[in-house]
Amino acid sequence: MNAVLFRDSQVRVMEDTVTNAEKYFGQFCSLLAAYTRKTARLRDKADQLVKQLIGFANTENPEMRATMRSFAEDLAKVQDYRQAEVERLETKVINPLKLYGVQIKQTRAEIKKFKHVRKNEIKQLEKLEKLRQKSPSDRHMISQAETSVQRASVDASRTTHQLEEAVDAFQKQKLKDLQKIFLDFVTIEMIFHAKAVEVYSSAFQALENYDLDRDLEDFRVKMRGVYEHSDARLLTDTFPSQAVPWSFAGQGTQSTTRSRGTEEESVDDSAGEDPVEDLGGRGPGLHQ
Amino acid sequence: MNAVLFRDSQVRVMEDTVTNAEKYFGQFCSLLAAYTRKTARLRDKADQLVKQLIGFANTENPEMRATMRSFAEDLAKVQDYRQAEVERLETKVINPLKLYGVQIKQTRAEIKKFKHVRKNEIKQLEKLEKLRQKSPSDRHMISQAETSVQRASVDASRTTHQLEEAVDAFQKQKLKDLQKIFLDFVTIEMIFHAKAVEVYSSAFQALENYDLDRDLEDFRVKMRGVYEHSDARLLTDTFPSQAVPWSFAGQGTQSTTRSRGTEEESVDDSAGEDPVEDLGGRGPGLHQ
Numbered sequence: 094m095n096a097v098l099f100r101d102s103q104v105r106v107m108e109d110t111v112t113n114a115e116k117y118f119g120q121f122c123s124l125l126a127a128y129t130r131k132t133a134r135l136r137d138k139a140d141q142l143v144k145q146l147i148g149f150a151n152t153e154n155p156e157m158r159a160t161m162r163s164f165a166e167d168l169a170k171v172q173d174y175r176q177a178e179v180e181r182l183e184t185k186v187i188n189p190l191k192l193y194g195v196q197i198k199q200t201r202a203e204i205k206k207f208k209h210v211r212k213n214e215i216k217q218l219e220k221l222e223k224l225r226q227k228s229p230s231d232r233h234m235i236s237q238a239e240t241s242v243q244r245a246s247v248d249a250s251r252t253t254h255q256l257e258e259a260v261d262a263f264q265k266q267k268l269k270d271l272q273k274i275f276l277d278f279v280t281i282e283m284i285f286h287a288k289a290v291e292v293y294s295s296a297f298q299a300l301e302n303y304d305l306d307r308d309l310e311d312f313r314v315k316m317r318g319v320y321e322h323s324d325a326r327l328l329t330d331t332f333p334s335q336a337v338p339w340s341f342a343g344q345g346t347q348s349t350t351r352s353r354g355t356e357e358e359s360v361d362d363s364a365g366e367d368p369v370e371d372l373g374g375r376g377p378g379l380h381q
Numbered sequence: 382m383n384a385v386l387f388r389d390s391q392v393r394v395m396e397d398t399v400t401n402a403e404k405y406f407g408q409f410c411s412l413l414a415a416y417t418r419k420t421a422r423l424r425d426k427a428d429q430l431v432k433q434l435i436g437f438a439n440t441e442n443p444e445m446r447a448t449m450r451s452f453a454e455d456l457a458k459v460q461d462y463r464q465a466e467v468e469r470l471e472t473k474v475i476n477p478l479k480l481y482g483v484q485i486k487q488t489r490a491e492i493k494k495f496k497h498v499r500k501n502e503i504k505q506l507e508k509l510e511k512l513r514q515k516s517p518s519d520r521h522m523i524s525q526a527e528t529s530v531q532r533a534s535v536d537a538s539r540t541t542h543q544l545e546e547a548v549d550a551f552q553k554q555k556l557k558d559l560q561k562i563f564l565d566f567v568t569i570e571m572i573f574h575a576k577a578v579e580v581y582s583s584a585f586q587a588l589e590n591y592d593l594d595r596d597l598e599d600f601r602v603k604m605r606g607v608y609e610h611s612d613a614r615l616l617t618d619t620f621p622s623q624a625v626p627w628s629f630a631g632q633g634t635q636s637t638t639r640s641r642g643t644e645e646e647s648v649d650d651s652a653g654e655d656p657v658e659d660l661g662g663r664g665p666g667l668h669q
Contacts, residue, residue: 106604109440117437124430131423138416145412149405152397157556164563171570257604264600265593268445272591275452279585282459286577293571300564305556312552316394316545 103253104211107260108204114267115197122190125278129182136175143169154315156308160299167296171289178285185277189270196263203259210252214245391541392499395548396492402555403485410478413566417470424463431457442603444596448587455584459577466573473565477558484551491547498540502533 143165150161221238228234431453438449509526516522 103604113437113440117433117440120433121430121437124426124433128423128426128430131419131426135416135419135423138412138419142409142412142416145405145408149401149409152401152405157559160560164567261597261601261604265597268593268596271445272448272588272593276585276588279452279581279588283578283581283585286574286581289574290571290578293567293574297564297567297571300560300567303560305553305560308556309549309553313549316391316549 101211104204104207104256107256110260110264111197111200111204114193114263118190118193118197121274122187122193125182125190126187129179129187132175132182133179136172136179139168139172139175143172154308154311156304156311160303163299164296167292167299170292174285174288174292178281181281182278185281186274189274193267193270196266200259200263203256207249207252207256210245210249214242214249217242217245389499392492392495392544395544398548398552399485399488399492402481402551406478406481406485409562410475410481413470413478414475417467417475420463420470421467424460424467427456427460427463431460442596442599444592444599448591451587452584455580455587458580462573462576462580466569469569470566473569474562477562481555481558484554488547488551491544495537495540495544498533498537502530502537505530505533 146161146165146168150158150165153161217238221235221242224231224235224238434449434453434456438446438453441449505526509523509530512519512523512526
């Protein structure tokens with residue numbers, strides 16, 4: 094094996110190192126960016142669910158209303174933590190991976206420089222060999238060519254050292270950064286998941302404490318109250334032969350009365366028309 | 382206020398209950414289905430990242446290779462838990478919400494039936510009123526009409542009771558199921574997040590235990606070994622005037638040697654060609 098070939102295989106190891114880094118860091122970057130985008134979509138869907146939960150809560154009796162609002166608040170909290178997760182992933186994982194493009198370019202330039210110098214070395218060696226075959230007796234020319242080879246060889250040797258240092262620094266930085274980036278990824282994910290466990294634990298308690306019987310009691314009182322009242326009136330009102338108000342009611346009048354008549358009986362409805370008690374400014378502008 | 386109007390407002394409360402349930406359960410169902418789909422997308426992206434991590438691990442030295450494989454395995458474990466989350470959400474959250482369509486249809490049918498009976502009651506009352514105005518002395522006809530009114534009224538009363546029971550049952554089931562569905566949602570999420578914390582904690586340890594210096598040592602030995610060897614040979618080989626193997630090398634021969642010559646020096650490369658040690662059958666078929 095010749096020294097030039099050794100250098101060839103050495104530069105191949107270096108090129109592979111840089112090429113692999115370029116390939117895989119690019120993949121890591123785009124996949125983690127996609128992962129972060131999907132996380133943001135998940136947050137969006139959960140935010141929409143929060144809004145619907147609050148809307149629904151406002152149509153329910155106090156017991157379920159309080160339970161659903163509390164659940165919506167907890168779900169919103171998890172989305173706030175998810176938003177923090179998204180931001181941290183962008184800052185501490187995706188951006189550092191993006192920066193690798195620059196470092197890879199620099200190392201590629203070093204390799205290119207080395208290849209150029211190595212080419213010159215081979216050229217000088219070939220020149221010397223030709224001279225030796227054509228004019229083996231021309232000691233002066235051969236001596237000159239040997240000096241050129243030596244100079245080219247020293248150049249190549251120095252450049253190889255420089256390249257080696259550049260690739261060593263690149264590799265060191267790469268390994269260090271990889272460890273840091275994935276440690277950051279794991280830490281960010283861990284914090285998010287731990288916070289989610291915490292919030293969902295309290296959400297679980299709130300949902301479990303929901304008093305179904307009390308809620309149904311409210312519902313029945315409202316329904317029965319209206320019903321029994323009307324039933325009692327029905328039996329007394331209908332048979333005494335006086336004219337009763339309904340008899341004046343055409344369809345038009347009746348429907349007007351309907352919309353007025355709700356005030357007394359339909360507590361549900363007045364609940365539905367309450368100004369929506371927002372969860373402290375949460376809403377579409379939440380994650381800006 | 383008349384009994385008929387009371388019933389009108391009562392049926393309005395009932396209709397609102399069913400309409401709200403239909404509206405919000407539909408929203409909950411489609412939003413939670415979307416939430417589940419986004420979770421599945423997130424799992425897909427992380428699965429792709431796992432594959433790239435294994436691919437990258439195979440191009441690295443033993444220390445980083447072991448670290449990246451271990452990290453990939455942990456990340457894959459989290460995706461398995463995420464897959465379990467997706468399946469549980471479908472079974473215990475989305476499917477029960479879908480079933481509400483049927484229950485809502487049944488309750489709507491009860492309300493329709495009630496409205497029909499109520500219409501008849503109003504018709505009989507209007508007939509009686511007309512008779513009283515047109516033929517106030519026809520006691521027989523008025524008595525017959527009064528009987529019809531009474532019968533229609535009893536019908537309406539009975540149907541109202543039935544409707545009330547149906548809506549009561551519907552409301553009870555709705556509240557109970559809502560509590561159960563969201564408790565299940567919270568439980569499923571809690572389990573997933575808790576498992577993720579557990580796995581990421583071990584992933585953190587593995588990443589932190591990564592020995593950068595040992596890895597760099599491997600890399601340097603490989604690079605320097607090749608370099609110093611070639612450098613030493615260069616100085617001794619070039620100047621003695623024997624023909625050296627490279628001089629026979631045209632471009633073609635040289636490139637053949639390149640591809641043969643890697644065996645000895647390029648440990649990186651042979652690592653790259655290792656049969657990919659799969660993570661126990663993980664892969665595209667993972668989440669089926």
